[in-house]
Amino acid sequence: MSNPSSSFHRHADRLLLWTLRLLSALAALIVALILLFVLREAWPALHQFGPVRFLRDPGWHPASGDGDGGYGLLPMLVGTLLSSGGAVLLAAPLGLGSALFATSYGPPPLRGLHRQLLQLLGGIPSVVVGFWGLVVLTPLIRQWHPPGQSLLAGILCLTVMILPTTALLSEQALRDVPAPSLQAAAALGLSRRATLEGVVLPVARGGLLSAVVLASGRALGETMAVLMVAGNVIQVPASLFDPVRTLTANIALELGYALDLHRAVLFVGGLLLMGVVAVVMALAAGLRSSPGHG
Amino acid sequence: MAIPDLLFGFSMAVLPQAGPPAASARHRLRPIPLGMVGMLLMGVMVGCDTASHQKLSLTGSSTVAPLVAEIAKRYEASHPGTRVDVQTGGSSRGIVDARNGTAQIGLVSRALKPEEADLQATTIAIDGIALIVNGANPVRSLSNDQIRAIYTGALTNWRQVGGLDAPITVVNKAEGRSTLELFLEHFQLDSRQIKASVVIGDNQQGILTVAADPHALGYVSIGTASHEAKAGAAIRLLPLAGIAPCLENVRSGRYPLSRPLNLVIQPPAAPGVVPFLAFARSPEVNDLVESQFFVPPAR
Numbered sequence: 001m002s003n004p005s006s007s008f009h010r011h012a013d014r015l016l017l018w019t020l021r022l023l024s025a026l027a028a029l030i031v032a033l034i035l036l037f038v039l040r041e042a043w044p045a046l047h048q049f050g051p052v053r054f055l056r057d058p059g060w061h062p063a064s065g066d067g068d069g070g071y072g073l074l075p076m077l078v079g080t081l082l083s084s085g086g087a088v089l090l091a092a093p094l095g096l097g098s099a100l101f102a103t104s105y106g107p108p109p110l111r112g113l114h115r116q117l118l119q120l121l122g123g124i125p126s127v128v129v130g131f132w133g134l135v136v137l138t139p140l141i142r143q144w145h146p147p148g149q150s151l152l153a154g155i156l157c158l159t160v161m162i163l164p165t166t167a168l169l170s171e172q173a174l175r176d177v178p179a180p181s182l183q184a185a186a187a188l189g190l191s192r193r194a195t196l197e198g199v200v201l202p203v204a205r206g207g208l209l210s211a212v213v214l215a216s217g218r219a220l221g222e223t224m225a226v227l228m229v230a231g232n233v234i235q236v237p238a239s240l241f242d243p244v245r246t247l248t249a250n251i252a253l254e255l256g257y258a259l260d261l262h263r264a265v266l267f268v269g270g271l272l273l274m275g276v277v278a279v280v281m282a283l284a285a286g287l288r289s290s291p292g293h294g
Numbered sequence: 295m296a297i298p299d300l301l302f303g304f305s306m307a308v309l310p311q312a313g314p315p316a317a318s319a320r321h322r323l324r325p326i327p328l329g330m331v332g333m334l335l336m337g338v339m340v341g342c343d344t345a346s347h348q349k350l351s352l353t354g355s356s357t358v359a360p361l362v363a364e365i366a367k368r369y370e371a372s373h374p375g376t377r378v379d380v381q382t383g384g385s386s387r388g389i390v391d392a393r394n395g396t397a398q399i400g401l402v403s404r405a406l407k408p409e410e411a412d413l414q415a416t417t418i419a420i421d422g423i424a425l426i427v428n429g430a431n432p433v434r435s436l437s438n439d440q441i442r443a444i445y446t447g448a449l450t451n452w453r454q455v456g457g458l459d460a461p462i463t464v465v466n467k468a469e470g471r472s473t474l475e476l477f478l479e480h481f482q483l484d485s486r487q488i489k490a491s492v493v494i495g496d497n498q499q500g501i502l503t504v505a506a507d508p509h510a511l512g513y514v515s516i517g518t519a520s521h522e523a524k525a526g527a528a529i530r531l532l533p534l535a536g537i538a539p540c541l542e543n544v545r546s547g548r549y550p551l552s553r554p555l556n557l558v559i560q561p562p563a564a565p566g567v568v569p570f571l572a573f574a575r576s577p578e579v580n581d582l583v584e585s586q587f588f589v590p591p592a593r
Contacts, residue, residue, distance in 0.1 A: 061485055063469045135506050147463040147491040148507060232468070232493035243492060253495050257384035257470030 038270050045264035054268055060234045062262040071265050073272060075236045079244035082151060083226060084219035087158035092212050095166025103174045104192060122164030130228030133157040138229055145241040152240040154230035158222055162215040169214060173207025174200060206288050213284035220277055223248040247273045348566040349377045354388020354401030355472060356496050357515050358555045361419060362401060364582045365574050385472040392558045398567050400558040404472045415556040418574045419588035422516040422552040423473055424539035428508045429528035433457040436532055442481050444511060447489030452509060465503055465512030466490035477513050480551050504529050517587035545589040
């Protein structure tokens with residue numbers, strides 16, 4: 001420690017430390033500023049109606065005069081939760097299966113190809129997925145049950161969009177399982193299946209959960225593809241074949257055309273969406289830190 | 295962890311696509327976020343320039359914007375030093391921006407209302423709104439009462455109006471669009487009465503939806519619909535009260551559901567605005583108006 005260069009190192013460390021602190025503060029500040037901005041834009045509506053009315057109002061007629069219009073965001077909240085929830089329910093097992101294929105079960109020559117295809121899928125812009133949904137998927141669903149543009153179409157498009165997230169992140173989680181654990185399992189003579197069930201999946205649980213959470217975040221925020229295929233009718237759907245409107249689609253459809261209170265209410269929708277994402281993240285953090293698992 | 299970075303990269307790349315659907319690539323309009331960047335850049339450019347350079351900004355109706363973008367291009371070519379920036383955002387936005395000075399000219403795809411008498415409108419073209427069905431639909435016409443009954447949910451099957459035995463997919467526009475306002479006003483409907491199966495944003499999405507669904511009924515701008523039908527979209531325009539939705543009938547005023555496309559200013563006009571308005575109204579742009587399937591106004 002009496003080394004003459006140590007004071008230089010301490011200074012360099014301190015410089016790095018403060019740079020990093022500044023950068024992370026900046027990142028946090030951006031989120032805080034966005035939240036503040038959304039709050040400020042939503043304030044006229046929150047102030048005039050109070051927060052409860054947005055969940056209680058039966059209809060959504062924000063452009064039909066002041067005060068007597070309907071500002072119910074509940075059907076759109078339900079639409080967002082159902083479409084994202086459905087997509088996660090489909091994409092999580094598919095992603096895990098794909099990850100198992102890529103790490104354990106798949107023939108090695110196919111694994112790389114499989115991975116590249118998934119990365120390609122992840123790079124497809126949402127409008128393209130939406131267009132595919134509109135011209136290919138919704139006509140198929142309509143033959144089954146009209147009108148075709150529906151919650152189901154939204155769920156399927158979202159599944160396609162978040163599948164790469166769940167698959168690639170799950171694969172990484174499986175790869176992060178420490179080699180000694182696997183070697184120990186092999187030394188015990190466990191079968192591949194027993195190794196997976198007893199060692200790999202429990203150890204990778206946190207990573208697998210992160211994959212699902214990140215995918216949910218993306219599904220909740222996805223706009224364009226859902227806007228194009230889900231029908232955008234404001235209602236609580238009675239079945240998978242009913243059209244729904246998500247909070248994001250509502251903002252995208254109306255924000256460019258909204259004035260005054262209507263605009264403020266759209267920002268309330270944005271605030272609600274941020275709340276939903278925060279709750280999902282908090283739930284995931286709680287699950288991950290639950291006792292017995294790393 | 296390289297993978298999350300990669301994924302965030304993907305989602306970042308996808309984000310700009312999620313902008314308002316109003317501006318379509320076909321018309322080479324920038325979507326609003328890019329337009330804002332453009333305005334910033336232009337602000338820098340104007341700041342460096344001398345007084346001979348002028349910038350006009352126009353915002354508003356997504357129906358008017360493609361036409362005005364073409365007119366602006368021609369105007370810039372014949373008036374070097376003038377930049378015309380066109381952005382979409384709906385007629386209501388056009389009114390507000392013209393009033394508060396955010397834009398020198400607002401684009402409004404309807405006649406001004408009595409409470410908007412403080413503004414001055416210049417009509418550059420006339421457009422109609424047409425009911426459209428899928429090209430495979432055998433129904434050739436609907437009466438006003440039938441249209442009203444379909445949109446309020448009283449009629450739900452094409453068989454009830456002489457078509458196939460199939461449920462009607464009622465395509466409606468999202469709140470705040472002037473096409474919706476005009477449609478409701480013409481059929482004396484309130485937005486609360488409408489029972490829609492699908493709600494769409496701009497004309498393009500409406501045409502895509504109807505072209506992809508053999509049982510859909512929607513309404514869009516005649517200009518856009520004729521253009522797309524000619525380009526091969528599987529849609530058919532229905533006559534309204536027996537009058538065909540064609541440009542001749544819109545021109546003669548016989549077609550009942552039509553509207554003026556207006557450039558709106560708050561007097562007094564900002565510098566450089568008057569020559570642009572005169573140009574946009576002049577016969578020099580007739581070919582542009584007609585190429586977008588609108589009708590030049592009587593001059």
